[in-house]
Amino acid sequence: MASSRFKALALTILAAGAGLIGGGAARADDLSYFDGQVAPFLQRPSFTVPGPTFDARACMKGKSILSIPVSSANPFTANIEKAMAAAAKKVGFKFTTWENQGQSSQWVQGMDTAVNQKVDLIDLLAGTDPRVLVPQVQAARAAKIPVVASHYSGVEQTAEVLKYADGDVPVDYHKAGALLADWAVVQTKGHLNALELISTGPLSTDSMMAGIAAELKHCADCKTKVMNFAVPDWGTRITPAIQAALLADPTINYIIVIYDSMAQFVVPAVSITGSAERVKIDAFNGTPFVLGLVQTGQVQMDIGENLDWIGHALVDSEMRRICGLPIPADPKIPFYVFTKDNAKDAGTPPQLSQGYGDAYVKGYADLWKLP
Secondary structure (H helix, E strand, C coil): HHHHHHHHHHHHHHHHHHCCCCCCCCCCCHHHHHHHHHHHHHCCCCCCCCCCCCCHHCCCCCCCCEEEEEECCCCHHHHHHHHHHHHHHCCCCEEEEEECCHHHHHHHHHHHHHCCCCCCCEEEEEECCHHHHHHHHHHHHHCCCEEEEEEEEEEEHHHCCCCCCCEEEEEEEHHHHHHHHHHHHHHHHHCEEEEEEEEECCHHHHHHHHHHHHHHHHCCCCCCEEEEECHHHHHHHHHHHHHHHHHCCCCEEEEECHHHHHHHHHHHHHHHHHCCCCCCCEEEEEEHHHHHHHCCCCCCEECCCCHHHHHHHHHHHHHHHHHCCCCCCCCCCEEEEEEECCCCHHHCCCCCCCCCCCCCHHHHHHHHHCC
């Protein structure tokens, strides 16, 4: 079974780490710590109940949610929207997506439309920033319509989000960043010299960077160089910048990519510089084309999120808000580590939400008391 292979892999890594004593290398117990952090995420995720059961169909009868994604052109958010719509259909309430191209003026139009339509909740998905929509959030509050930010921030950032929105459905981005660092430390045997690719702006970036930094405190001979690329510049700036960095410092042995869609521009730089043997890549999101790069060995590891699972989790939290129940502090959206050993489970070519198992389908049906 796949899980047996993963356990064997973890034991192999740990055994390799046990010999790294002395000579300035990380201690065996250091590598054991990092390996132990990764190990639980090498198994297919199980469903964890985020809150008490409730009769979703009864309390959502006649209700509606309008969701404004950060951009409809982003496949990641577009597919979460589809998953949310499908979950809403199961329960039997109206769910509308406000199509946009990522411009704040379009978010404003969506907010105005939601207020005019008297929806029961406004969802701001995955980067639609309530901090730039203060007048619109205030207008929604005046109309008694709660505004909830979803998949936007880390679980430790809820207090900040609630300064600008009425609810927060976070993701454990801090843990995602930590896992990227943990994996890279083990793979470099405690001698990590990495490029850390980020894109500032979203609160999620701050959370992931904090997770990486926290883990590297456990490694005496580990360091990263942060390289920041605005989303519109990914296609033009990442490849030449990484190429130059690898040529300037031949001791770089890893590239940590906090959003995996950046990897498509990293892989060519590694190839062009002839660095593929010494420089490996890990990333976060589980975007299908990146899982394809994992299958071919061009990306060593990708932390995946099941977008259909995410859609169910976000709808669960937002229904709770409408139904007068508290939003869970942690919606229990799981991560799953994909390597070359298990990436084939995502399909050939990889498909959205495939390879994670389906424990959540029955889990949410039972949670919502669906027949």
